[in-house]
Amino acid sequence: MKIILIGYMGSGKSTIGKALGLLVNIPFVDLDSYIEEKEKQTIHDIFKTKGEVYFRKQEHFYLKELLQADGPMVLSLGGGTPCFINNEKLLFNNTSYKTVYLNVSVKELADRLLIGKASRPLISHINSLEEMQEFVGKHLFERTVFYNKSEVVIDANKDQKTILEKLVMMLF
Numbered sequence: 001m002k003i004i005l006i007g008y009m010g011s012g013k014s015t016i017g018k019a020l021g022l023l024v025n026i027p028f029v030d031l032d033s034y035i036e037e038k039e040k041q042t043i044h045d046i047f048k049t050k051g052e053v054y055f056r057k058q059e060h061f062y063l064k065e066l067l068q069a070d071g072p073m074v075l076s077l078g079g080g081t082p083c084f085i086n087n088e089k090l091l092f093n094n095t096s097y098k099t100v101y102l103n104v105s106v107k108e109l110a111d112r113l114l115i116g117k118a119s120r121p122l123i124s125h126i127n128s129l130e131e132m133q134e135f136v137g138k139h140l141f142e143r144t145v146f147y148n149k150s151e152v153v154i155d156a157n158k159d160q161k162t163i164l165e166k167l168v169m170m171l172f
């Protein structure tokens with residue numbers, strides 16, 4: 001089984017995915033890190049030198065590659081992955097995958113992202129908490145329609161231990 005973690009930037013996909021993989025002994029892969037490794041460039045630099053369209057094409061290509069790989073996997077996606085090209089068709093309504101949306105409030109996301117914005121090209125220009133809340137609120141609204149197609153939706157405003165316990169209960 002492949003467990004696929006979905007959610008906005010800062011929702012904890014990579015942190016929770018890594019911890020879940022260790023807990024249930026399933027290999028963990030982070031799509032952004034996989035792209036950086038394959039492209040030999042950071043996401044930040046890919047956006048800067050080749051642009052978002054190139055990034056989305058490569059993201060689609062590597063997503064397919066990982067979904068086609070044999071064996072179980074905990075896979076954390078980028079925040080935009082389910083929303084571009086036809087990635088949603090690959091991800092949802094497929095019995096080989098368990099898709100999980102880590103649902104975090106706009107306020108909590110904005111707090112986290114103001115600290116972690118440097119590596120994230122889409123929000124690196126935002127400087128105040130107020131601006132971040134406004135951006136995330138609008139952007140999340142557009143993306144929620146994709147995220148909500150996930151099989152499991154969990155309240156991920158909680159601490160890591162609570163989220164992991166809930167995930168294990170719902171997935172296994």
Ligand code: S3P
Pocket residue numbers: 007008009010013032043077078079080081119120121122
């Ligand atoms: C993006 C999210 C990022 C990364 C890229 C674009 C997005 O991943 O894929 O910067 O469109 O939301 P994280 O969600 O891991 O930050």
